[in-house]
Amino acid sequence: MRLESTAIMTIQCFLRCLSVCVLVSCSTSFRTLAADWKSALMPATDAWKDTPQIFTFNNGAEPESIDPALITGVPESRIVNELFEGLVTLDPKTLEPRPGVADRWEISDDGLVYRFHIRDAARWSNGSPVTAMDFYRSWKRVLTPSTGAAYVYQLYAVKGAAAYSRGEISSFDEVGISVPDRATLRVELAAPCTYFLDLVAFHTLMPVPVDAINAHGDQWVHPTHFVGNGPYVLKSWEPRQKIELVPNDDYWDRSTCKLERVVVLPYDDVDTSYKLFLQGKIHWLPAIPIARIHEVQRNPDYYAMPYLGTYFYRLNVNRPPFDDVRVRKAFSMALNRESITRHVLKGGQQPASWFCPPVAGYEPVKGLQYDPEGARRLLRDAGVDVESGNTLRVELLYNTSEAHKKVAEAVAAQWKKNLNVTVALRNSEWKVLLGDMSNLNYQIVRSSWVGDYGDPNTFFDMWITGGGNNRTGWSNARYDALLAQAAAERDKARRNLLFQEMERILVEEELPIIPLYIYVNQGLLDEAVCGWFENVRDYHPLKYIWLEE
Amino acid sequence: MPGYVVSRLLQAPVVLFVLVTITFFMVRLAPGGPFASERRLDPVIEKALHEKFHLDKPLPEQYGYFLADLLKGDLGPSFKHRNQSVNQIIAATLPQSIVLGGIAITVALSIGLAAGVVSALKHNTSWDYTAMTAAVVGISLPTFVIGPLLQLQFAVYWTWLPLAGYEGMGRPSYLVLPAVTLGLPFAARIARLMRAGMLDVLQQDFVRTARARGMPEYIVVFRHAFRGGILPVVSYLGPAFTQILTGSLVVEKIFQIPGLGREFVEAALNRDYTLVMGTVIVYGVFVVGFNLAADIAYGILDPRVQYEGA
Numbered sequence: 137m138r139l140e141s142t143a144i145m146t147i148q149c150f151l152r153c154l155s156v157c158v159l160v161s162c163s164t165s166f167r168t169l170a171a172d173w174k175s176a177l178m179p180a181t182d183a184w185k186d187t188p189q190i191f192t193f194n195n196g197a198e199p200e201s202i203d204p205a206l207i208t209g210v211p212e213s214r215i216v217n218e219l220f221e222g223l224v225t226l227d228p229k230t231l232e233p234r235p236g237v238a239d240r241w242e243i244s245d246d247g248l249v250y251r252f253h254i255r256d257a258a259r260w261s262n263g264s265p266v267t268a269m270d271f272y273r274s275w276k277r278v279l280t281p282s283t284g285a286a287y288v289y290q291l292y293a294v295k296g297a298a299a300y301s302r303g304e305i306s307s308f309d310e311v312g313i314s315v316p317d318r319a320t321l322r323v324e325l326a327a328p329c330t331y332f333l334d335l336v337a338f339h340t341l342m343p344v345p346v347d348a349i350n351a352h353g354d355q356w357v358h359p360t361h362f363v364g365n366g367p368y369v370l371k372s373w374e375p376r377q378k379i380e381l382v383p384n385d386d387y388w389d390r391s392t393c394k395l396e397r398v399v400v401l402p403y404d405d406v407d408t409s410y411k412l413f414l415q416g417k418i419h420w421l422p423a424i425p426i427a428r429i430h431e432v433q434r435n436p437d438y439y440a441m442p443y444l445g446t447y448f449y450r451l452n453v454n455r456p457p458f459d460d461v462r463v464r465k466a467f468s469m470a471l472n473r474e475s476i477t478r479h480v481l482k483g484g485q486q487p488a489s490w491f492c493p494p495v496a497g498y499e500p501v502k503g504l505q506y507d508p509e510g511a512r513r514l515l516r517d518a519g520v521d522v523e524s525g526n527t528l529r530v531e532l533l534y535n536t537s538e539a540h541k542k543v544a545e546a547v548a549a550q551w552k553k554n555l556n557v558t559v560a561l562r563n564s565e566w567k568v569l570l571g572d573m574s575n576l577n578y579q580i581v582r583s584s585w586v587g588d589y590g591d592p593n594t595f596f597d598m599w600i601t602g603g604g605n606n607r608t609g610w611s612n613a614r615y616d617a618l619l620a621q622a623a624a625e626r627d628k629a630r631r632n633l634l635f636q637e638m639e640r641i642l643v644e645e646e647l648p649i650i651p652l653y654i655y656v657n658q659g660l661l662d663e664a665v666c667g668w669f670e671n672v673r674d675y676h677p678l679k680y681i682w683l684e685e
Numbered sequence: 686m687p688g689y690v691v692s693r694l695l696q697a698p699v700v701l702f703v704l705v706t707i708t709f710f711m712v713r714l715a716p717g718g719p720f721a722s723e724r725r726l727d728p729v730i731e732k733a734l735h736e737k738f739h740l741d742k743p744l745p746e747q748y749g750y751f752l753a754d755l756l757k758g759d760l761g762p763s764f765k766h767r768n769q770s771v772n773q774i775i776a777a778t779l780p781q782s783i784v785l786g787g788i789a790i791t792v793a794l795s796i797g798l799a800a801g802v803v804s805a806l807k808h809n810t811s812w813d814y815t816a817m818t819a820a821v822v823g824i825s826l827p828t829f830v831i832g833p834l835l836q837l838q839f840a841v842y843w844t845w846l847p848l849a850g851y852e853g854m855g856r857p858s859y860l861v862l863p864a865v866t867l868g869l870p871f872a873a874r875i876a877r878l879m880r881a882g883m884l885d886v887l888q889q890d891f892v893r894t895a896r897a898r899g900m901p902e903y904i905v906v907f908r909h910a911f912r913g914g915i916l917p918v919v920s921y922l923g924p925a926f927t928q929i930l931t932g933s934l935v936v937e938k939i940f941q942i943p944g945l946g947r948e949f950v951e952a953a954l955n956r957d958y959t960l961v962m963g964t965v966i967v968y969g970v971f972v973v974g975f976n977l978a979a980d981i982a983y984g985i986l987d988p989r990v991q992y993e994g995a
Contacts, residue, residue, distance in 0.1 A: 201767040281733035302729050357768045375777045376943030403941045408849045567717025604725035
């Protein structure tokens, strides 16, 4: 129902755009283009004005912080994306970069220098202008280790940034960030980075009110001291109770914000929030009670969309039996992933024998297909007596959770059936598992990865030799070389070929990991909600959302 | 008795000190640290964070920092909630737990005492059997079953009460279902203890004497029997008050009440060392305080109790 109304709306908007274009002779091609993408996101009629624009959604957790430099989680980013705005924002439909605080930018021919021009109307919520200096100071703050910015590496594409952060250079002047005038930010990269604009849209690179932070310390995020530059401001923050947002009257694009009040609930009990949704108390619930999935799926408000995240198992390649690539391959080939997504998960997850979800035009490779006979053959070659079955026992470690347990049990049953291998399941709490994973104190461990930006690189650079997120002990010189080659490659098609080559090494030849499935985002969205678009980043800027009964 | 109270009050800080010390070292020895995450931190950032929170120092030195701050009444910043101090978190959550717990205790005591007295007086009648069956059910049913059942009946089918959430002290309707859920298992235990205590006292000589002297039954029951019969309940109430008032993970989660119970559990899971210490201290103060209060109440109610040093 929602999709239909979206389609109608899009058509109406299209017609309206046409008429606008006919009436007004377009002065510059850029402006026409800009108007096009935006008007496609606006309501076609004024009918929405009859509905009170108070939007309530369940964010699922109490945000740990709303400091753009510090946050790491999804609940935090949902709020921060409203309270702050980067130089660039993303199109909620296509996820392409769109003007944010910068109304335009130029990229040098060699792809190394970006010049962002900050719009005149950009303001902080206290009325003062947003300048290039704000970005300079905010980015410097991110790169200063004592800030403790977990996502500091989102700035490492900038020349000298990593070296400054690691203390290898002491002068910030050597970092490729400069302010030629108060409305221009010049950024020089260490190497061409095809997805740099995507990074600029990320919350780590959003501006923060450095003066307010210096004045109030950790307390600057509290509503009395809060200063932001996003479409919404913090009206109240009652810890673990709710957060209220109202439009920022100083925001340059205030007229686009249609919601007059947004209530953000931190409810972490999905059964309770589901009941509240059924009572009409919540417009958007980005989670569903898995135990009642069949009932939920019959609800017309249910949605499921692919997410930029992969569920997989890491294998410890330093320890037998997974130090033998034949064993690793056999374990992957002995898995019928479709049976797991269909009968265990049931939420439309995509079974995946590859690692990187389709993103930005990238087509993943096939991976090793389900082939129990071939798997047994490989295991026999590796010297395992498959028939008697008493020779191989492995341990599968997962973090304590009903959902992970179900998947692990299904996987163990398949390995038992297809390979005659005994799999001992061990669960431990999250922080303990992370410790074991980092210390390579496991044989098989449940893992997941969610992309930080819309480029395959976010799924491949983690497997570099010795990388902090590798955590398998695996190392491959050819893979490392391909990664470096991809980093220097500016042609998108050639770059994607390099990534495919890496993925083949990862999931067809070497298998330090066994991918299982691509995540889906499931949830419930009231049909009164308009201007909310499905995308792989689960990114739904409130400024484009409105309510229409 | 005043001497006894003073000596107990002097013991309290020692007990708390031991508790705090053991907790401090145990939580730090648990595997996994506060900054472990799916995305491994850049070593530079990890080092900076460790420095910021003194985790780079040897344990005894960290302990020294902690004690020094504690003496100033500062429990430090939370590791997880990066813009909040532990003092702020406790101040924001403890009041809800106390209010909710206070109502739950009232519910538990009124239902429990009434049911216990009635079943003792109507011993081995259908009154007794009904009340005790209900009590057994109440004890056996966990709150995560009672809570959703009450939600379903009173908030979904009948829509008399809000389903979940918290809207401040001014909207007490939000507290009814959670308070009942929290109180019922305690009511059940109180009913059983009260019944046992009453049955015991009702058979004693001084009760028989009172009845023989023709005292009205209500005076026998409420002035003489009740006072003795409630003693098992009183000794149970010390720890029970602590449990109720410091919040319940399950009830706070089902009804989404911003209370301290959840912080207590989540802090441990997150290895939020400072918040663990803060919640343990609050919990410890309550345990010590209510146990002392229960002991004092015991002496007032039961003239046979003699306190050492009294």
